[in-house]
Amino acid sequence: MFTPIRVLKHGNLLRLIIVVSVLAGLLGEVHFNEHVNLHVYILAPLAVPLLLVNSLLVFLLSLTLSIIMASLGLISLLFSLVVVVIGFLTLYLETHTSISSKVIASLLAFTPVYIVTPISLIPVFTVIVLVIALSIKEYLRLSKSNVEVFSETRVAYLGELVKYKVVITCSGLFKYSIFEEGKSIVSDVATGMVTHNFSFRSNRLGVNEKNISVLIEDVRGFARIVHGPYILSFRVVARITGLLKKAERLIEKYAMYVSTPQILRVSFEPPAVNWTIPQRLIREVEAKVSHHTSTGYFGEYMGIREYKPGDNPRAIYWKKSLKRESLEDLYVKVYAKESANISSGARVLLADLTATNPIELDVLLSALYGELLSEISRERPLTQVHLFVKIPGEEPLYISGKVVDVVVALNTIIQKHNIKALYNYETWRRSRTIRLGESTGFISGLENYYRALGLAFAEVVKSRVGRKAAIQLIYSNALAYKYSIISQVLKDSGFMVLKV
Amino acid sequence: MLLRKRSFLFTVNLALLVILLIVSLIVVLPLNWDYYVLSTSEYGHRDLYSQGSSWITSIESLRDLDAVRTVLVVARNSPLDSGELEGIIEFTNRGGIVITYGSRELTESVFRYLGFKATYEGLIRDPVFSWSSSIKVLVELPLCNNTIVVLDTPYLFNITGTWIIGDLLYTINTSMFSFLDKNNNKLYDVDELLGEFPVIYIVKVGRGLIIIVCAHGVFTNSVFNGNTPWLECLTNRSRSVVVDQSEFKSDLLACFKLLVFTSRGVSPLFVLVVSLTILVILYRVYSYKGS
Numbered sequence: 036m037f038t039p040i041r042v043l044k045h046g047n048l049l050r051l052i053i054v055v056s057v058l059a060g061l062l063g064e065v066h067f068n069e070h071v072n073l074h075v076y077i078l079a080p081l082a083v084p085l086l087l088v089n090s091l092l093v094f095l096l097s098l099t100l101s102i103i104m105a106s107l108g109l110i111s112l113l114f115s116l117v118v119v120v121i122g123f124l125t126l127y128l129e130t131h132t133s134i135s136s137k138v139i140a141s142l143l144a145f146t147p148v149y150i151v152t153p154i155s156l157i158p159v160f161t162v163i164v165l166v167i168a169l170s171i172k173e174y175l176r177l178s179k180s181n182v183e184v185f186s187e188t189r190v191a192y193l194g195e196l197v198k199y200k201v202v203i204t205c206s207g208l209f210k211y212s213i214f215e216e217g218k219s220i221v222s223d224v225a226t227g228m229v230t231h232n233f234s235f236r237s238n239r240l241g242v243n244e245k246n247i248s249v250l251i252e253d254v255r256g257f258a259r260i261v262h263g264p265y266i267l268s269f270r271v272v273a274r275i276t277g278l279l280k281k282a283e284r285l286i287e288k289y290a291m292y293v294s295t296p297q298i299l300r301v302s303f304e305p306p307a308v309n310w311t312i313p314q315r316l317i318r319e320v321e322a323k324v325s326h327h328t329s330t331g332y333f334g335e336y337m338g339i340r341e342y343k344p345g346d347n348p349r350a351i352y353w354k355k356s357l358k359r360e361s362l363e364d365l366y367v368k369v370y371a372k373e374s375a376n377i378s379s380g381a382r383v384l385l386a387d388l389t390a391t392n393p394i395e396l397d398v399l400l401s402a403l404y405g406e407l408l409s410e411i412s413r414e415r416p417l418t419q420v421h422l423f424v425k426i427p428g429e430e431p432l433y434i435s436g437k438v439v440d441v442v443v444a445l446n447t448i449i450q451k452h453n454i455k456a457l458y459n460y461e462t463w464r465r466s467r468t469i470r471l472g473e474s475t476g477f478i479s480g481l482e483n484y485y486r487a488l489g490l491a492f493a494e495v496v497k498s499r500v501g502r503k504a505a506i507q508l509i510y511s512n513a514l515a516y517k518y519s520i521i522s523q524v525l526k527d528s529g530f531m532v533l534k535v
Numbered sequence: 536m537l538l539r540k541r542s543f544l545f546t547v548n549l550a551l552l553v554i555l556l557i558v559s560l561i562v563v564l565p566l567n568w569d570y571y572v573l574s575t576s577e578y579g580h581r582d583l584y585s586q587g588s589s590w591i592t593s594i595e596s597l598r599d600l601d602a603v604r605t606v607l608v609v610a611r612n613s614p615l616d617s618g619e620l621e622g623i624i625e626f627t628n629r630g631g632i633v634i635t636y637g638s639r640e641l642t643e644s645v646f647r648y649l650g651f652k653a654t655y656e657g658l659i660r661d662p663v664f665s666w667s668s669s670i671k672v673l674v675e676l677p678l679c680n681n682t683i684v685v686l687d688t689p690y691l692f693n694i695t696g697t698w699i700i701g702d703l704l705y706t707i708n709t710s711m712f713s714f715l716d717k718n719n720n721k722l723y724d725v726d727e728l729l730g731e732f733p734v735i736y737i738v739k740v741g742r743g744l745i746i747i748v749c750a751h752g753v754f755t756n757s758v759f760n761g762n763t764p765w766l767e768c769l770t771n772r773s774r775s776v777v778v779d780q781s782e783f784k785s786d787l788l789a790c791f792k793l794l795v796f797t798s799r800g801v802s803p804l805f806v807l808v809v810s811l812t813i814l815v816i817l818y819r820v821y822s823y824k825g826s
Contacts, residue, residue, distance in 0.1 A: 078807070081811075091821060095814055095817055095818065095821075096814065099810045099813070099814045102806070102810055103803065103806055103807050103810050106800075106801070106803055107803055140817075141817055144552060144813050144816065144817055145810065145813055146552075146556060146559075147552070147555040147556045147558065147559035147809050147813070148559070148806055148809050148810050148813070150556070150559040150560060150563055151559045151562050151563055151795075151801040151805065151806065151809070152800065152806055155806070
């Protein structure tokens with residue numbers, strides 16, 4: 036910090052004036068004051084380093100010398116004022132970092148000297164007057180500064196980034212800090228004008244407000260001014276809101292196809308003693324499962340395959356089947372869409388609405404509605420859908436029927452059940468990597484439990500939908516481990532598994 | 536670790552500053568000891584010291600002084616021992632002037648050394664020829680153009696014997712209105728002696744003088760302003776005043792303050808040392824933070 040500087044560098048004139056003032060003060064005091072003897076020349080060598088050191092040490096040395104000189108007599112007191120003023124100006128002109136606290140601390144540190152020689156307070160008061168004058172000057176400069184906060188987002192989806200811009204204008208060099216709700220988010224030094232773009236994640240539904248304040252300081256710390264708080268107002272809506280409206284419109288459009296939705300309560304109950312043995316228990320609570328068959332086929336033609344029990348007879352490829360020697364061998368046409376719903380052209384969805392925060396819940400519901408509404412949007416309102424919905428704290432619900440019926444049923448479920456996120460964590464990340472099948476202890480037990488759940492679910496799908504159905508899973512990141520196991524089990528059971 | 540190191544450095548430097556602050560406070564806080572040159576009390580010698588006097592903490596150091604150009608003020612509560620009195624006599628033999636005043640034990644020890652038996656009689660008061668109070672008695676010196684001297688709490692010694700050392704030049708008496716306040720009730724009683732009493736004895740010893748003043752204060756703060764003409768007469772612009780402080784040589788605090796203070800205030804050397812120490816502290820703190 037105190038690296039020597041070149042003698043001929045800019046600002047050495049001030050240093051030279053200080054040295055000359057010190058020597059002149061000492062000479063004058065010795066010459067005119069009979070009480071002062073030649074011993075005061077001991078101070079003269081102290082002035083020499085002034086030419087070699089940086090501005091902070093110049094100030095400290097000049098302050099020390101001026102305090103000592105003030106105690107000698109009137110003549111050296113007058114010169115001490117010159118010394119301390121120029122020492123302070125050297126520091127002020129050559130420094131572009133905060134010095135106000137150092138100046139004040141240095142002045143306070145010499146208190147023991149002020150106690151024994153109160154006259155040494157005169158150069159100190161001179162510095163204080165200078166500090167006050169410069170503070171006023173800097174305050175007047177900063178008071179002309181201007182801050183503008185622009186909101187770039189008026190309405191945002193839950194979890195989406197809300198953007199805003201802060202423009203600070205101030206003449207000369209200045210230091211600034213931008214505070215969001217009292218917390219500093221950026222702090223830097225700039226000249227003239229500076230622009231910052233910020234964004235934050237919206238995680239609360241409804242009208243939100245953010246307080247933005249800007250602190251502008253003189254780089255040397257002599258003055259500061261606070262702009263704001265500016266209130267940033269924006270509205271946060273859930274994605275599902277838009278989808279629900281869309282669902283309403285589409286159901287209205289296809290109202291003629293809508294029949295009474297069938298909602299079943301399903302229970303997958305793994306064995307209590309040994310989770311490795313799967314069991315299935317389906318308890319029909321509200322109504323019997325009514326089989327609805329899809330009325331048409333959609334998508335690209337993919338080829339043929341052998342007929343399986345449960346296939347729609349209308350899909351039988353009679354021409355091909357009749358060419359075979361045995362009539363027992365029937366073939367059905369396979370379409371692109373069906374390749375995802377191999378068994379019967381129906382779609383199977385398993386949606387676990389267990390979410391760690393409202394944003395995740397919104398995303399889960401949006402994904403679920405998105406999947407369902409995409410079918411209706413493609414003019415396929417009668418696609419057969421088997422939806423298993425897991426609502427936190429409740430047993431899974433099973434809805435089967437035309438996609439419009441399922442949407443209506445889902446609307447009913449959402450209205451009836453107060454679905455909430457379990458927690459309000461911002462993030463939920465698994466920090467441990469677990470390889471399936473290699474875990475031991477509690478994790479191993481948990482894995483077995485999930486595997487049993489998967490097997491139970493597979494049994495349910497086999498009985499209700501058919502074998503080799505394509506199952507789409509919708510779940511939150513927090514349940515990734517659970518559903519990776521279930522997914523594996525489903526694949527092992529011959530199902531195609533897709534994650535939405 | 537860095538934080539610990541920095542906080543340790545800060546603590547050490549702060550402790551140093553606090554120590555300096557305490558030392559400075561000790562230096563400036565007054566001591567009200569009688570006859571101490573930095574004492575601002577009634578019997579202190581601060582006013583005398585401020586006039587440019589110097590001090591000695593041992594009578595032996597009188598040998599280093601130029602006696603012809605020195606007036607020694609010996610004012611104390613304790614008596615002088617024979618060694619000290621020897622030194623004083625040697626000083627006067629060389630041409631020095633010594634003024635003694637203070638407690639009656641001190642005066643008695645001087646009289647005894649000079650060959651007299653001194654018996655204490657009591658305090659002298661003068662309701663007429665006095666300064667603000669009857670206990671501050673005025674006496675007129677035939678020397679120094681009849682200068683008036685103020686004596687704070689003068690007392691009377693009945694001395695008997697002959698001068699072994701030196702010759703008595705003058706005896707200065709109080710006014711005819713003074714009385715010996717034997718019962719110390721501040722009032723004249725019928726049975727108390729009234730009249731002139733000897734309070735100053737000027738004895739020529741060698742080439743110098745011993746002035747024995749039977750009073751508690753002469754150049755003390757209480758009556759210093761009244762006695763500056765006499766002091767000027769004694770110094771005659773050629774002698775400097777030296778105050779004996781040997782009574783305090785065993786007191787560290789008193790000695791420290793004597794070292795730090797000059798007649799014009801705190802020693803510039805002390806200011807220099809303290810200031811440079813603070814400069815070093817600030818340099819260390821700022822350079823550490825900067826690095």
